[in-house]
Amino acid sequence: MSHGYSPRWRGFVIAVLRPLLVSLLKRDWRGRENVPRRGGVIVAANHLSWADPLALGHFVYASGRFPVYLAKSTLFTVPIVGAVLRGCGQIAVRRGQLDAGQALEPAREALRAGECLMFYPEGTCTRDPELWPMTGRTGAARLALASGAPVVPIAHWGAQDVLPYGSRRPRLLPRRTMRVVAGPPVDLSRYADVPVTAEVLRDATADIMRAIADLLGELRGEEPPKELYDPRKKAS
Template sequence: MVVLLKRDWRGMENIPAEGGFIAAVNHNSHIDPFAYAHFQYNTGRVPRFLAKSGLFNKGFIGAAMRGTGQIPVYRESTDALSAFRAAIDAVERGECVAFYPEGTLTRDPDGWPMTGKTGAARVALQTKCPVIPVAQWGANELLPPYAKKPSLLPRKTHRVLAGPPVDLDRFYEREMTPELLKEATEVIMAAVTRQLEQIRGEKAPETPYDPRRERIEQRRRTHAQRRDERTQERTRGGRPAAREEGLGT
């Protein structure tokens, strides 16, 4: 990473020197894990990432992930909760677990963090460990989201800003309901977004991009399109009869 990216790293003093904690990091490039791991290695703490289980079967990358103790996430299966149990165990052993709360590369058109999933909040509230909000920018300029080839020149700068721990005290003594987890996740994502605002020197949108809302809108557009197509088919189907009766054009 030293060869590919220049460094502008700030907030390393906010990474706990000891004890378990969560790093909540924004996600805008496929090389984010390597770039962020480089940052955190330099603080003396080794992160463990939660990653899609399929990556553990991909040649060198899979071997590296298995060898470094990363945590597979088995989506849509009976093993889906095993990742959270592993994350809780790691934190309680005093390790760092790095979460990408968005769950995937951001789909925000301008690269801002999306709404988050509740996994990081769930582990944080169960263990009461510190949650460090981290923003990074620059790896996405080297390898933009969903790009197949990197843009090597000119050499890009990897900017990282780690903030102070997120204040989650008000959630600890409350029942862990879906509503509570959603609220805690919003607090975590707001802290991550504030770090990115400082890096970029601009304000994020007031309402984070929500991929679930986009999927709902896409379904609505699809249904409307199909309805229009059926209407057009019925209209076209009625024209021959109208012409036979002398009513067509």
């Protein structure tokens, strides 16, 4: 099955959300020229808040692309919300299967259709006490190596002030600034033409997460940690 969407649904979402976001949030955007205007592309970003998708989607749309997210399948069963997600061409994945082959085939179809695919490699909002990116899951790297699509790293800062993780009440006043920066595509050329092993996927994922962490360091004016927070180690 090829990837599809409704231009009317996308137009409706843009007409509703764009002016709303412009009125609610100030913007400090950098690096939009690093988001390719055409062709399949993977955008990999850090995850701070449930407000991330709207703020990042606004940035990507202003860069000339419509964002396609891999969203929890349960959202597609919610009345109205599910219709909007399907109409806009968003991709349903089952919880805990972001790296699984079942989830990646629809994502490959979207890339072949020339979509801008949005990934949160961390899989959830960061648990790092200082809000740096965590280690990532391998889905974005697996998809990039299989498809040859570029991976554009994006870092953002400010969504945690609008809607802190775990909170359901946004803080809209005073008007917050969303700082977003996109870097050049991550160089994954050293993994070309080699067997895609678990080690290769881990190394490619580490390269992607390091690029995101370095961009976030630029936004924050701080040095990112040399070793990213690993929730699996903390849980053991």
